[in-house]
Amino acid sequence: MIVRILILQRLYDLSDERVMEELQVTLAYMWFISINPDEELPDKSLLSKFRTLRLKETNLDDIITEIVRQCIEKGIISEESDISVDLTHIEANTIKKDSERVFYVGICSRCYDLINISSSSRG
Numbered sequence: 001m002i003v004r005i006l007i008l009q010r011l012y013d014l015s016d017e018r019v020m021e022e023l024q025v026t027l028a029y030m031w032f033i034s035i036n037p038d039e040e041l042p043d044k045s046l047l048s049k050f051r052t053l054r055l056k057e058t059n060l061d062d063i064i065t066e067i068v069r070q071c072i073e074k075g076i077i078s079e080e081s082d083i084s085v086d087l088t089h090i091e092a093n094t095i096k097k098d099s100e101r102v103f104y105v106g107i108c109s110r111c112y113d114l115i116n117i118s119s120s121s122r123g
Contacts, residue, residue: 004034006047009047016048020044023041
């Protein structure tokens with residue numbers, strides 16, 4: 001769960017405090033980290049402790065690189081595969097708090113880069 005929270009934090013450029021606030025109200029975030037709305041979230045200090053005590057010198061990019069490497073190794077992702085991302089934006093009938101909302105797909109482009117790096121290092 002903590003790694004998933006760190007991925008959300010990285011994707012949306014959120015502080016520890018802000019990501020935990022967003023997790024309390026954003027159902028998509030709750031689904032991503034596999035909790036129900038009635039479940040209690042970990043304390044925000046746990047993120048910092050996890051980074052310093054468990055990850056130590058490892059960063060999120062290292063984790064994503066390892067995940068992609070294992071997916072290639074197990075055949076889940078093929079080195080010859082093309083990644084296709086649908087960036088269609090559909091206007092919702094909601095009240096907007098911001099003047100404009102931007103959909104960020106950094107993780108997809110990062111995974112694509114990691115796949116290319118992995119396949120070029122093998123060749």
